[in-house]
Amino acid sequence: MKITNEHPHVISYKKLIGILIALLILTAITISVSMVDLGKFNVWAALLIASTKCTLVVLFFMHLKYENRVIRISFVVTLFCVAILIGFIFWDISFR
Amino acid sequence: MxxxxxxxxxxxxxxxxxxxxxxxxxxxxxxxxxxxxxxxxDFIEGGKELSLVFGSVNTIILLISSFSVAASITALRKNSRGLAAGLLAAAVAIGGIFLINKYFEWGQKIHHGIYPNAPALVNGPTGENMFFGLYYVITGLHGIHIIIGMVLLSVCLVMILKNRIHSGNDGILENCGLYWHLVDIIWIFIFPLFYLII
Structure with missing residues (x-):
């Protein structure tokens, strides 16, 4: 059997545990922030923390940091498309 | 061939x-x-009805399961097959615990008369009806993804045990892992939007 394998990247256990601890700390932060009334900033704080957690998962657990350029660029393009979708829909909603 | x-x-x-x-x-x-x-x-009132404990526990265990899938790939690449299989089994088990929690959580809500098309919701404020409608659709769709992910990871587990997935050929595990991480990411957004809204 022929296998075309580009030497896969190995992320150390230490690094993975570090990421997990960071994710758990961010979860604790998002829960405590939700207990303080910041008005409309509560939603923004929650989304900011969720996006940070998402970035950590994508970069390290999903190995995107070590991926080839095609996957990295296409991921950014996807986020860009989502941003356009959200942007135009909210443009519509806020001027109704 | x-x-x-x-x-x-x-x-x-x-x-x-x-x-x-x-x-x-x-x-x-x-x-x-x-x-x-x-x-x-109405959304804030709806969010108060959801259990912060269930939401937080499910967030924490899902993050741990994502870690164990990532660590399982590392273990496989370092040729520790037993550890890789164990970590994968742990991730599948956590997926099961997640669904059990979800069962109790939904059960509690349904017991309190909060379910799609329930009289209390239909005759109550429109916003709360919308909130719980979205809650059931989004967490339900996410739950289906958890089930699919558990099946995929179980298949990988069997393949590791049969030595069909090994350090030189772990593409299938990697791709199933990607799916599991995506399911985790979706929950990372569901959790604050539904459970932490004030």
């Missing part, structure tokens, strides 16, 4: 599929955001 496996191409294909999943859930979250904009007070 010579079989040819193209892990690089398979991984790109997996990512392309994940992009469609991102679009699917983005649509759901946009719907949520649009109704939050329209019924802010």
């Amino acid at each position: 010579e079989t040819h496996s193209d892990t690089k191409g398979a991984r790109l294909g997996m990512w392309l599929f994940l992009y469609t999943e991102i679009m699917l859930f983005s649509g759901m979250f946009i719907l949520y955001a649009a109704y939050l904009h329209k019924f802010p007070t």
